[in-house]
Amino acid sequence: xxxxxxxxxxxxxxxxxxxxxxxxxxxxxxxxxxxxxxxxxxxxxxxxxxxxxxxxxxxxxxxxxxxxxxxxxxxxxxxxxxxxxxxxxxxxxxxxxxxxxxxxxxxxxxxxxxxxxxxxxxxxxxxxxxxxxxxxxxxxxxxxxxxxxxxxxxxxxxxxxxxxxxxxxxxxxxxxxxxxxxxxxxxxxxxxxxxxxxxxxxxxxxxxxxxxxxxxxxxxxxxxxxxxxxxxxxxxxxxxxxxxxxxxxxxxxxxxxxxxxxxxxxxxxxxxxxxxxxxxxxxxxxxxxxxxxxxxxxxxxxxxxxxxxxxxxxxxxxxxxxxxxxxxxxxxxxxxxxxxxxxxxxxxxxxxxxxxxxxxxxxxxxxxxxxxxxxxxxxxxxxxxxxxxxxxxxxxxxxxxxxxxxxxxxxxxxxxxxxxxxxxxxxxxxxxxxxxxxxxxxxxxxxxxxxxxxxxxxxxxxxxxxxxxxxxxxxxxxxxxxxxxxxxxxxxxxxxxxxxxxxxxxxxxx
Numbered sequence: 463x464x465x466x467x468x469x470x471x472x473x474x475x476x477x478x479x480x481x482x483x484x485x486x487x488x489x490x491x492x493x494x495x496x497x498x499x500x501x502x503x504x505x506x507x508x509x510x511x512x513x514x515x516x517x518x519x520x521x522x523x524x525x526x527x528x529x530x531x532x533x534x535x536x537x538x539x540x541x542x543x544x545x546x547x548x549x550x551x552x553x554x555x556x557x558x559x560x561x562x563x564x565x566x567x568x569x570x571x572x573x574x575x576x577x578x579x580x581x582x583x584x585x586x587x588x589x590x591x592x593x594x595x596x597x598x599x600x601x602x603x604x605x606x607x608x609x610x611x612x613x614x615x616x617x618x619x620x621x622x623x624x625x626x627x628x629x630x631x632x633x634x635x636x637x638x639x640x641x642x643x644x645x646x647x648x649x650x651x652x653x654x655x656x657x658x659x660x661x662x663x664x665x666x667x668x669x670x671x672x673x674x675x676x677x678x679x680x681x682x683x684x685x686x687x688x689x690x691x692x693x694x695x696x697x698x699x700x701x702x703x704x705x706x707x708x709x710x711x712x713x714x715x716x717x718x719x720x721x722x723x724x725x726x727x728x729x730x731x732x733x734x735x736x737x738x739x740x741x742x743x744x745x746x747x748x749x750x751x752x753x754x755x756x757x758x759x760x761x762x763x764x765x766x767x768x769x770x771x772x773x774x775x776x777x778x779x780x781x782x783x784x785x786x787x788x789x790x791x792x793x794x795x796x797x798x799x800x801x802x803x804x805x806x807x808x809x810x811x812x813x814x815x816x817x818x819x820x821x822x823x824x825x826x827x828x829x830x831x832x833x834x835x836x837x838x839x840x841x842x843x844x845x846x847x848x849x850x851x852x853x854x855x856x857x858x859x860x861x862x863x864x865x866x867x868x869x870x871x872x873x874x875x876x877x878x879x880x881x882x883x884x885x886x887x888x889x890x891x892x893x894x895x896x897x898x899x900x901x902x903x904x905x906x907x908x909x910x911x912x913x914x915x916x917x918x919x920x921x922x923x924x925x926x927x928x929x930x931x932x933x934x935x936x937x938x939x940x941x942x943x944x945x946x947x948x949x950x951x952x953x954x955x956x957x958x959x960x961x962x963x964x965x966x967x968x969x970x971x972x
Contacts, residue, residue: 465510468518468564470555471503477556479503479533481541484554491543491554497533505529506563507554509547511591515577517584519553520564528563566591571621573599582606590618593644600632607636616662620644630655643667653678666690671699697723713737721747728753736781742766749774762786768794781805792816803827803848814839825870826850837861846870852896856880863888872896879903886910 464472471477478501484493491507508526512519525547533539545552557563573589575598581589582602589595589603607617617636620643625633630652633640640656641664648656648668653675656663663682666689673696679686680702692714694700700723716737721744724733733748734756745767748755755774758781763771768791771778777800787804789812795802796816801823809829814836817824824840825848831837838861840847846868851858852875859881862869869885870893877885877894882903885892893915899907907914 465512465519465551465553466517467510467553467555468514468516468520468569469557469562471557472555479531479556481554481556486545486547486552489544489546491541491545491552493541493554495531495533495539495541495556497535497537497539500534502530502532504557504560504563505531505541505543505554506557507543507545508552509545510551510553511566512569513581514569514571515573515592516570517577517580518564518569520566520569521553521555522550523565523567525552526563526565528560530560566621572596575599575602578602588618591621592619593621593623595619595622595629597628597632600629604632604635607638615639616641618643625652627651627655631658634659637661639664641666648675650674650678657681660684662687664689669693671695671703673698675699676702694720700724701727703727716740716744718743718747720744724748725751732756734758740767742770745770752776755779757781758783760785762788763791765790765794768792769797771795772797773799775799777801777803779803779805784808787813789813789816793819796820798822801825801846804829809836811835811839815842818843821845823848823868831858834858834861838864841865843867848872854881856884859884866890869893877903879906882906885914886912888912891915 466473471479476498478499479495479497482494482496484491495505506521506526506528509522509524510519511522514520525545527543527545529541529543531539531541543554571591571593573592573595575596578589578599579602589599603617615638617633617638618641620641622642623644623646625642625645625648627649634655637660639662640659643664643666645665645667646669648665657679660683662684664687666687668688669690670693671688671691676696676699680698686702688703691703694703694713697719700720713735716735724735725747728751730753732754733751736758738760740757740759740763742764748757749770752775754777756779760783762785763782771780772794778798780795780803782805785806787806787809789810792813793816795804796819798820799822802817802820803825804817805828806826807828807830809826811833818840820843823846824843825846827848827850829850831840831849831851832855834855834857837858841861841864843865844867847865848870850873851871852873854871854874854877856878863884865888867890869888869890872893872895874894874897877897877899879900879902882899883906886906886909891913895915895917897916899916907916
C-alpha cells in the first residue's frame, strides 16, 4: 500500500532518488535507495497518520526517525532505519530538506466541509486526527454515522483542541459515545450543548472541573468520563465526576470540604485517589466512607492521619511507595476494620509486628519478602495473609508455616520440595495459583491435610472433577484446582501445561 505523503519526492514527476524493496521487520525499516541525480537528501520512516484536509498523509512525530543520505547518480544505497510502530500504518519517504518532513505540526488539520466530503467519498470516516472541525464537516460526519452505524457506535475526535458551541450542538445529536481526548478547556456554552447528548461522554483531556462547567453538564443523563482530573473546584463538580465512580483521580490537593463531598458523592462505591499529601482532617472525612478506598499518597502518613484511617470500615488499599512506615503508624492502621492491603516494597520488623494485629485480611501486594524476621512477625497474624513473592527461601517458608489462617502466596512461581514439605503442615488453606511444581512437590502437597489452591486447566474435565468432589470445592471460579488428601480425587496428568509441571509430567495423586 502506498500513501501520498506531503512533500515526498515520490510525488514529483522525475524524483532524483527513489526507493525499492522496502520492508519493516524487527523494528527496522530497510530497503534500497536508487539515485537518479547526485546530491544530499533526507529519508524519514515511522508511523503515519491522515489523510489531512488536503488528502495528504504525515508522520507521527513520536515514532519518526530521519537520516541524511548522500549519493551519486546511478548509485544504489542500502538503508536501515530503526523505527518502533506499535500499531497503525508505517511508511518511508524521501525529502530534499529536513524541515519538509511533515508531522502533525505542519499538516492541515482543520476539517472543512469540502475536505470532509472528499474523505467520506474515499470511504474514510475516521476524523480522529483533526484538531479543528467546522459545522458543515460535523453535519456530514453525523449523516455518515447514521448511515454506517456499527458495533462501535462511538465517535473519536481525540485530537480536537477546540470545540465551539455550534459544532458541539451538532455532535450532541449523535446516538452514541463522544470522545474528546485533547480538550483541556470547555466553555459553559459548549458544556450546555454537550449536556443534550444522549450517550457516554469522554473528556479525558480536562484537568480541572469548575462549578460552572459542572452545573452545565449536570443535565447530561449518561456517565461523563474524565480520567485525569487534578482539580475539582466544587461540590457540583465532585458529584458530576462521581457519576462514573470516583476512581483514579490524581488530585493536586485535597481539602476537608472536598473530601466530605467525595464521600457523599461516592455513595458506597469505591473511592480511588492519588495525593501528594493526606491531611488528618481529610482522612477523617474519607474514613466515614462505607466502601472500598484506594489511596496513593506520596508523603509518609502522620500518626493522626493513620488513626483516622484505622477507623474506616471496608477494604483499604494504601500505596505508600518508598515512604517510611513507622511502628506507631502501623499500630494505628492495625485497628482498621476490614481488609488492609499495604502497597510498599519495604517493611520493617517492628511495623510487621504491629500490622499483624489486624483482625481482617492483611496483604502486601508489592512486598518481596526476604527477611525471616519479618516473616516471623507476619506469621503471628490470625487470618488471611497475602504476600507478593515470586520466589521464597526455605527460611522464610519455615516462619510462614507457623501462620494460622489462609496463606496467599499467589505470585510464587517455583517451590522447592523442602518448602512444599513445610507448607504441607500449614494450619490453614494455602493459595499457590502461579506455582510450577515438580512431581515430588505436587505429591507432597496432595498427601497433605492442608487445603491447597493450585493452577489447573482441565478443559472439559472440569465438570468431572466437580462431580468427584462432593462439596464442589476443587475448582474455583477462575479454574484453579483446590487440592487436599481428603478430596477423594485420583488424577493422572499427561501434560506439563495442566498443572505447571516440570519435565516429570505423569503422576497419580490419591
